[in-house]
Amino acid sequence: MKQLSSNHESSCEENDNLSIGCLDDHETYKYPISKRTRREVQEKRRKTHRPHQMKMPGSSQTLQSFLDYWLRVRKTTIKPTTYVSYRSCVTKYIQPALGHVPLRQLTGEQIQAFYALQQSTGSPNLVRFIHTVFHQVLADAVIWKRLTINPCRKVEPPSSTPAQMDVLSSEQAHELLDATRKAHLDALLLLIITTGVRRRDLLALRWQQIDFQARCLRIEQGMVVCLAENASEPGASEPGLAPVQRIVPLPASAIHALKEHRQHQEELRQQVGEQWQEHQLVFPNTVGKYLGATAFHSLFKRILEQAGLPTSIRLHDLRHSATTLLQALEDHSKSTAWGAMLHECDQPPDEEEEGR
Numbered sequence: 001m002k003q004l005s006s007n008h009e010s011s012c013e014e015n016d017n018l019s020i021g022c023l024d025d026h027e028t029y030k031y032p033i034s035k036r037t038r039r040e041v042q043e044k045r046r047k048t049h050r051p052h053q054m055k056m057p058g059s060s061q062t063l064q065s066f067l068d069y070w071l072r073v074r075k076t077t078i079k080p081t082t083y084v085s086y087r088s089c090v091t092k093y094i095q096p097a098l099g100h101v102p103l104r105q106l107t108g109e110q111i112q113a114f115y116a117l118q119q120s121t122g123s124p125n126l127v128r129f130i131h132t133v134f135h136q137v138l139a140d141a142v143i144w145k146r147l148t149i150n151p152c153r154k155v156e157p158p159s160s161t162p163a164q165m166d167v168l169s170s171e172q173a174h175e176l177l178d179a180t181r182k183a184h185l186d187a188l189l190l191l192i193i194t195t196g197v198r199r200r201d202l203l204a205l206r207w208q209q210i211d212f213q214a215r216c217l218r219i220e221q222g223m224v225v226c227l228a229e230n231a232s233e234p235g236a237s238e239p240g241l242a243p244v245q246r247i248v249p250l251p252a253s254a255i256h257a258l259k260e261h262r263q264h265q266e267e268l269r270q271q272v273g274e275q276w277q278e279h280q281l282v283f284p285n286t287v288g289k290y291l292g293a294t295a296f297h298s299l300f301k302r303i304l305e306q307a308g309l310p311t312s313i314r315l316h317d318l319r320h321s322a323t324t325l326l327q328a329l330e331d332h333s334k335s336t337a338w339g340a341m342l343h344e345c346d347q348p349p350d351e352e353e354e355g356r
Contacts, residue, residue, distance in 0.1 A: 168309075188202060205283065
């Protein structure tokens with residue numbers, strides 16, 4: 001076969017380019033092919049056009065970089081509460097352990113070993129949640145052409161185990177009631193054990209959502225997360241709020257506890273003075289701002305320590321101790337203000353009290 005002229009060779013170098021993928025800015029990447037004959041050029045094109053075997057532009061991207069990108073994209077497509085839980089899972093568990101691994105070099109064996117390590121220090125249910133998030137991340141990577149297969153497909157998460165609930169004894173219930181009253185969280189405790197309202201909704205509860213006359217509260221918005229630490233301007237850097245609509249009836253004991261709590265809050269506001277930031281929150285921090293979930297968790301652990309109770313007890317577990325706590329509340333009728341509150345609540349409120 002005749003050799004191509006030098007001019008024809010130059011033409012091949014200029015025109016025979018193979019598109020092998022797109023860069024992040026969506027510009028097509030061209031792979032130049034240059035051979036002595038046209039047949040050699042065609043043969044080279046046929047052998048080279050194997051995207052799954054070629055080193056694609058951006059193939060050195062690490063898992064950490066892709067996870068950051070994934071969070072930015074998914075923030076606009078999922079619920080705020082879901083985004084917060086996904087972000088926490090990614091930044092707390094996945095990125096520290098595997099963030100350094102190039103995305104295209106991530107294997108199922110690495111992920112399985114990562115799960116085993118997490119299970120040795122955490123619960124199987126936590127590992128299952130990590131797997132749910134990780135699987136979704138890598139499934140999106142496949143859809144977005146960053147991967148050809150999802151490494152999580154052949155990874156087996158551990159079996160789920162039912163959470164162990166800590167039910168309080170009568171003595172523990174008495175100790176907890178005393179400790180929460182000293183911390184001025186008795187109203188919050190009562191709402192949890194009598195209504196089942198979630199913590200995030202109580203942290204976002206405002207006074208205007210409570211109808212003292214109808215004895216109910218409206219759950220309209222739930223606390224998600226405070227994205228800006230030390231937020232000072234309401235509306236500009238407040239935590240995200242997820243709308244919820246629900247009417248929750250309140251027992252008489254909870255109504256009385258809330259009125260007492262509001263009186264204490266007014267005294268605290270006067271003590272703080274100009275540093276107080278009014279947001280009409282029922283359960284704010286010491287200066288009137290949102291009480292973050294992390295801060296509340298630490299406060300609850302301190303209360304458990306003061307009451308001599310195991311710090312493994314979760315706030316959610318108190319719902320399973322509602323009967324014991326209410327019985328302890330009744331037992332306090334002759335020795336503490338809790339009982340007086342119950343006796344007062346047994347009587348129907350007069351018109352003047354209703355309007356307060």
